[in-house]
Structures are given as structure tokens and as C-alpha cells.
Amino acid sequence: MGLSIEDITYVYDSDTAMAVNALNHITTTIPDDQFIGLIGHTGSGKSTFVQMLNGLLAPTTGRILYNGEDIHGDGYDRKQLHANVGLVFQYPEHQLFEQDVITDVMFGPKNLGKNEEEARQAAEEALSRVGLSSEYYKSSPFDLSGGQKRRAAIAGVLAMHPKILILDEPTAGLDPRGRDEILNLIRKMKEEMKMTIVLVSHSMDDVANYVERIMVMNSGQIALDGTPNEVFAHVEELESMGLAAPQITYIMRHLKDLGMDVDTTPLTIEEAAKEILSALKGH
Amino acid sequence: MAQRSTIGQYYQTDSRIHRMDPRVKLIGTFVFIISLFVVNNYIGYVLSGVFLAILIANSRVPFRYIVRGLKAIVFLMLITVICNLFLTKGTPLVSFWKLTITYEGLDFACKMAIRLMFLIIGSSMMTLTTTPNQLTDAMESVFGPLKVFHVPVHEISMMMSIALRFIPILTEETDKIEKAQIARGADFESRNLMKRIRSMVPLLVPLFISAFRRANDLAMAMEARCYHGGEGRTKMKPLKYRKEDVASYIILAAYFVLCILIRILGSRVDLVRFL
Amino acid sequence: MGIAKMIQTLHLTHDYEVQDEEGNITDRVRAIDDVSLDVVRGSFIAVLGHNGSGKSTLAKHLNALLYPTEGQVLVDGMDTLDDSQLWNIRQEAGMVFQNPDNQIIGQVVEEDVGFGPENLGVPTDEIWNRVNEALEAVEMTAFRKKSPNRLSGGQKQRVSIAGVIAMRPKCIILDEPTAMLDPSGRAEVIRTARKLNENEGITIILITHYMEEAIYADHIFVMDRGKVAMQGTPREVFSRVDEMKALHLDVPQVTLLAHELRQKGLDIPEGILTGEELGLALTGQKEALAAAMKQGKITSWDFR
Numbered sequence: 001m002g003l004s005i006e007d008i009t010y011v012y013d014s015d016t017a018m019a020v021n022a023l024n025h026i027t028t029t030i031p032d033d034q035f036i037g038l039i040g041h042t043g044s045g046k047s048t049f050v051q052m053l054n055g056l057l058a059p060t061t062g063r064i065l066y067n068g069e070d071i072h073g074d075g076y077d078r079k080q081l082h083a084n085v086g087l088v089f090q091y092p093e094h095q096l097f098e099q100d101v102i103t104d105v106m107f108g109p110k111n112l113g114k115n116e117e118e119a120r121q122a123a124e125e126a127l128s129r130v131g132l133s134s135e136y137y138k139s140s141p142f143d144l145s146g147g148q149k150r151r152a153a154i155a156g157v158l159a160m161h162p163k164i165l166i167l168d169e170p171t172a173g174l175d176p177r178g179r180d181e182i183l184n185l186i187r188k189m190k191e192e193m194k195m196t197i198v199l200v201s202h203s204m205d206d207v208a209n210y211v212e213r214i215m216v217m218n219s220g221q222i223a224l225d226g227t228p229n230e231v232f233a234h235v236e237e238l239e240s241m242g243l244a245a246p247q248i249t250y251i252m253r254h255l256k257d258l259g260m261d262v263d264t265t266p267l268t269i270e271e272a273a274k275e276i277l278s279a280l281k282g283h
Numbered sequence: 284m285a286q287r288s289t290i291g292q293y294y295q296t297d298s299r300i301h302r303m304d305p306r307v308k309l310i311g312t313f314v315f316i317i318s319l320f321v322v323n324n325y326i327g328y329v330l331s332g333v334f335l336a337i338l339i340a341n342s343r344v345p346f347r348y349i350v351r352g353l354k355a356i357v358f359l360m361l362i363t364v365i366c367n368l369f370l371t372k373g374t375p376l377v378s379f380w381k382l383t384i385t386y387e388g389l390d391f392a393c394k395m396a397i398r399l400m401f402l403i404i405g406s407s408m409m410t411l412t413t414t415p416n417q418l419t420d421a422m423e424s425v426f427g428p429l430k431v432f433h434v435p436v437h438e439i440s441m442m443m444s445i446a447l448r449f450i451p452i453l454t455e456e457t458d459k460i461e462k463a464q465i466a467r468g469a470d471f472e473s474r475n476l477m478k479r480i481r482s483m484v485p486l487l488v489p490l491f492i493s494a495f496r497r498a499n500d501l502a503m504a505m506e507a508r509c510y511h512g513g514e515g516r517t518k519m520k521p522l523k524y525r526k527e528d529v530a531s532y533i534i535l536a537a538y539f540v541l542c543i544l545i546r547i548l549g550s551r552v553d554l555v556r557f558l
Numbered sequence: 559m560g561i562a563k564m565i566q567t568l569h570l571t572h573d574y575e576v577q578d579e580e581g582n583i584t585d586r587v588r589a590i591d592d593v594s595l596d597v598v599r600g601s602f603i604a605v606l607g608h609n610g611s612g613k614s615t616l617a618k619h620l621n622a623l624l625y626p627t628e629g630q631v632l633v634d635g636m637d638t639l640d641d642s643q644l645w646n647i648r649q650e651a652g653m654v655f656q657n658p659d660n661q662i663i664g665q666v667v668e669e670d671v672g673f674g675p676e677n678l679g680v681p682t683d684e685i686w687n688r689v690n691e692a693l694e695a696v697e698m699t700a701f702r703k704k705s706p707n708r709l710s711g712g713q714k715q716r717v718s719i720a721g722v723i724a725m726r727p728k729c730i731i732l733d734e735p736t737a738m739l740d741p742s743g744r745a746e747v748i749r750t751a752r753k754l755n756e757n758e759g760i761t762i763i764l765i766t767h768y769m770e771e772a773i774y775a776d777h778i779f780v781m782d783r784g785k786v787a788m789q790g791t792p793r794e795v796f797s798r799v800d801e802m803k804a805l806h807l808d809v810p811q812v813t814l815l816a817h818e819l820r821q822k823g824l825d826i827p828e829g830i831l832t833g834e835e836l837g838l839a840l841t842g843q844k845e846a847l848a849a850a851m852k853q854g855k856i857t858s859w860d861f862r
Binding site: 051054056079082083086087089092094095096097107108111112142156157160 | 459460462463464465466467468469470484485488489492493
Binding site: 414415416444445447448451452496497500501503504505506507508509510511515516517518519520521 | 618621623645648649652653655657659660661662663664665666668669672673674675676677678679680681682685686689706707721722725
């Protein structure tokens, strides 16, 4: 069933004259087993929106249902919601605190009331999913490399067995190699665990090849929502929001403008090359 | 959510007091506090009160804003007053049950309440009209002579201003870490005290690590910008006394002399006994 | 100052010491391994490399924040090991760091910009002139009275750059200045750096792992495992697609696409950097393409 968001609004500092509408009447659904990219520039409301999805912030008006239940209803178990809808913040490695990696990853499951044995099992499974083998279990999280730290931090949320996993700019500050590793890891997790992933990013190039649905946020609203191809067809609108289509889209559009008979939908180099070759053969 | 207390929080506006050299305000605050202990009769308090009222009127800080700041210390004031009221020995005035209010007790409690109130209002007048930055500058300058005794005055004031710059950054960071740990099921609202203390670990460890990392970065950035202590440094905004500041010092001195006079002369005149 | 080389490293080697809990040195890690490179005065240099390649360690040597284990670093002819020149070196070669929050000292923008000149002992009036000019150069004059905490990431980095400019440097080293910024912040910082290079003739050394920032450079050094693995103009470097991929570095998508098409048998030269060039290649306009590709420096690029 997943999450259904019904006409939510969020106002910062609502009791003062400085009130800011961070979210403006958003209605949408986030179903099970879907790979979603959430795009928007800084200040578009996307951070507020994702904190709303796992109950860290409550909407000013409107409601959010998880599997049909209002997550801000009386007696709703919000701790369990944090587990079902996992949220990995930007620079998650800054939240590592335990003496060794395995204990840090066990923090989440233990908070959910799991005993030592169950928590360890969950942690080991999560660590193997993110590619950290048992030789790292006893290392201090602070001795890991940058990319490993980030993976350990993601495992910390993964160990709570989320059905929906939201990652807020998981590639921020990483170099190209680290970025590709994390993105491939996320794709693998999606395929193996059949969960819903919401990937928050500034960069179309990062998400274009990976996700099946793109939501574009702008001034607290969802401005565009659809498959990558549907969204990238609105290049001018994206640009007016301070965003851009992937580089490949621009290249293909340029070739089309030059009179070549190419389609502008390819999102990978291979697809684009194939498209160009078939257009050239057609002549 | 942090409680919003106005006690001493800078109030932005343009006034004679705001424009005053921060050293005048710093020294003035000290003198005013001392004057409250010099004065020991009600005529003197009337003088201090008038002085304070003129100050407030000239600062353009709304009176209501100042009073709101006082709320935080009402409790403290009440305790002081009650203690003094009942525990001072002397000529009995009223007595009931086991408690006796003496004439001296009443006198002492009134004076104490006035003193405390003036003290708080007086010192918050400084912070209300002076930015933290100006204040550190003033401290560096006023306490400058202490360098002779190897007190690291420049370093202390540099530390204060850096602390002031990083408080909002670390506050925001605390909020972020707290949310991230809540997302991992952490419970910061347990009723159990031990649990609650232990729940601070996931918050404090990352916060300390981050603070150390920032300190490290900042030290390097300062070095890269040729910082090498206070020696040979010039100032972009050096403190300079203007005519108004000199006049303020004269008024301040006059006020203080008057306080001393009132103490000497007024010791024989006691208002309450008149009444 | 007739030296054409702004910065020169001669067989520069740097070892980090690994200490155990008692402070004994247990191991040495070589971060920079025998690097000799020259930076021409007035040029825009990019140093590309992934994390751990030694590029940030290199940057800290150019400002005398680190000293060579072996070899020598000369900044405008001054040896960084010469203590008497320390403050001259740091004044001439300014440095901007990665985290915008951790390098702003002042509580007000203009006071932060004045921090460097204050340290140099510049007279008050002159500090004000320099602060005004520096804020103007990074287009932050309108924000001079603001608290740095109220600025966006890109604006904070521009304040940091202004803080360096106010020291009147001949060279600015930017150590991953955009790693923590969003795309619009990144664009602001790079635009500012290019402007300073073109208008003021300040030598820029940009350390980055974003290839789209290196594309504007006159010369690129690619670092890997403490050594200079590749160097040349952007076109020379990016045309070596397979080597760049092996180093886990990005190449413009259009270069990758051209490379792919070339491997599929199309007659396309290596080193295509823009969509226009690919268009010319595919429509068979060989002369126009050759002319476009002769241009050494890329001034406008259709990457967004």
C-alpha cells in the first residue's frame, strides 16, 4: 500500500510574521516497490517533504497515511514508522557514534526492542548488503574511509528493515568513484529487496539512469511527476526551476536541431550511440 | 524548542545608546552595579531609578520588551525577598504563627528587591544595545592593561567571538543529529533519568566529533589567512571615542558622585521612619 | 618579479605519520610521491583526482600549511621551508577550503573579509578600501552587513574568496570549494574564479573532482596515488577516455558518446568536448570541426 499523502501543507514559524510556506498542498502516493527520484534545488521543500514522510515533522494541515493509517493519529506507533519508512540524512556518516561498526548498526534494531542476537543478525545482514564484510565489524567507524563510513551509516537504517527507504543526497561530497559505488549499491538493494527507494538529488544525471519515476519539487509543490522521459520532455520548465535535463538530452536535442533524424529520449551513452547510428544508416 | 527569553538579547534599532562606544557601556554597567551597593537609602534608589529610566527612554528599546526579560528572574527575586523578610532579626512589626516580620526585615527585603531588579535591568541594558561583537571588542580594549600580568586578553576575546559565531551552527547541527538518531529509533524523551542520560550519547558523540573537526578546519583557515595572534594586528573597526562618549563619561561620573553624596548625607535621613 | 612560474614543486614528497596511542610512529603513508610541476603565472589550473589521490595534500603545500618531507616548493620564488618568508607566502598564495562554514571567522560579512588584512597589519583606511574592492569583485557588496549564517553555500564561498582577495594575493588555491554545494552554488563559485583569473590576472589553482569545472582550465593535472598521472589541456586530457575511466574520473558525456561512436566505426576525432563539435563531426563539416578543435581553451560550454 505504501504512503499516501493527502493535501499536506507545512508552515514554518506559523505563529510569527515570518511564516513561510515550506510545503503547499501536496497530494501524491508512494507505493511499494518503486524506484523514485525526488529532484529540486535547495529551498524547494524537498528536505521538509521527506522528513514529513517518516513522521519527523507533522504537517500543518492535511494528513499522511501509511498502509491506510494516519501516522499522526492517536496512539500510532511512530517508532515503528521510522523503521518502516527509513530516512538516511545527508552526510549520514556524521551520525556514527559507537565504538565499532557492528554496534553502531545494531543501534536501530535495538531501539525497536530487538534482543542482542536479533539485532546482531539484522546488522550483519545490512552490512553485507552494503558490501562491508566481517573484517570491518570490529573497526571503529571513525577509522573507515569516506565511502565506507557512508555505507556503514546506510546500513544503520537498512538494519531496521524499512519497506520504504529515503536517501537524502546520498552522493553529496563523494568523488565520481564513490558516487558510482553508492548509486550502484542502491540499485542492487532495490532489485534484491523489492523495497521502495526515494532518491533525493540535485542532479538529473545521477538519477536519470536509475529511477523509474521522477518527482520534481519547486516552491513547496510537486511541479512534475512521471517517468524520466516524460519529465525530461519539459526542458524549458526544468530550467525555469533552476534545474536541467541530463547532458545526453541536450546533446540529442542539439543533433535533432541540426536536422538529424534522432529521438531525444535516450538516457545512456549506449542508447544514444545506437540511436545516432540508426539515424545515420537511415540516410 | 528553545524557550525564547528576551533577557539580554540584542534589540536591533538605532538610538543614542546603541551608537555609544561599547567601552562606555561596559564601564558604565560596572559603575552602575557598584552604585547600587554604594547607595543604601531610598533617595538613592530614586536617583538610580531615574538614571535607569532616562537610559531606557534614550535606548528606544520598548519597556515591555525589557520587562518580559525580567520574568525569568521573578522566582529568584521572590525567594530573596521572602528569606530576607522572615529571617532578619530586629524590631517586630507583625507576627503570626511562628513567623515574625521585623521592621528591619521589611526594609532589607524592599532594598534587596529594588537592587536586584535594577541590577538585572541595568546589565541587560548593555546587552540589549550592544552586539556581541562590539562587546568582545570593548572587553579586549578595557581589559587590555591586564596583558602586563600575562592575561591573554586578545586570545580570550578572539575565543569569545568565534564561540559566538559557531553557536548557531552547532545548534542547527544538534537539531540535525537529533532528527537523524530519532529516525534510527532513538528516544530522547524517556521519563527515566538514567535512560535519558544514556540517550544523549548518540547525540553528543557526533556533535563533539563535528566540533573538533570544525575547530581543526578553522585553525587551518585562520593560519592560511596569516593569523598569528594579536601582535602587529590592525583593526578594521577600531574603537574611537566621540564627543558624545566623553559627555557620557561625565554624566556617569556625576551620577556616581551623587550616589556617594547621598550615602553620606542620607544615612541620617531614613524615609521609612518618616512615613 | 620576472619569474614566469607562479608556483614550482621540485621532487615534492610528503609522508603522513601514523601514530599509535602512545604517540610512537608506527607507519608512514606516502601522500605525495616525487611530484614536480610548474604553474605559469596568470594561468587557470585544475587539479583533478579522486579522494585520497593526494590533491588536497598538494594544495596545503602551496600555502605552507604543510612542509615537504623531501623536495622543495617554491611560491613566487620563495621556498616554503624558509620561515622568514612564511607570511609573504601565505599572503601571495591565498587559500579557500571545502567547508564554507569552517573558514568564516567574522560574524558579519565585511568583518570577515577584513580579517586577513587585519592580520597583515594593514592600516584601517586601507582595510576598508580592500574590503570594498574584494566584496565588489565577488559581487557580495549587497550582503556586507549580513551574518554569514544567513547566506547560501555559494554565497559563503564567495565571501571566503573575498577574504582571500582582500589580502591582495597573486594566486588563489581553491581546495574542493564546491564539494559541499548545490549546482547553482557550484556555478557561482566557478564563475567567480574564472572572472578573477580573466579580469585581475590572478593565478587560479582549482582542486576538484568535478570534471565540468576543470573544462575551463588552461592546464589540467590529474593526480593518482600521489603522482601526476596525466597532464595537458582539457582537450588533451579528456580525449584519453580509457585512461580517465581507469582512474574513476568523469569525462564529459559528449566526449564519451563520441568515443563510443568512434569505436563503432564512425569517422570522428578523439577529444570532442562540446555538442557543437559532435554536431559538426556527424554532419561531415570537417573543416569547421578542425577549426573549432584548434581552439585550446574552452570559453563557453553547453554543459548545464
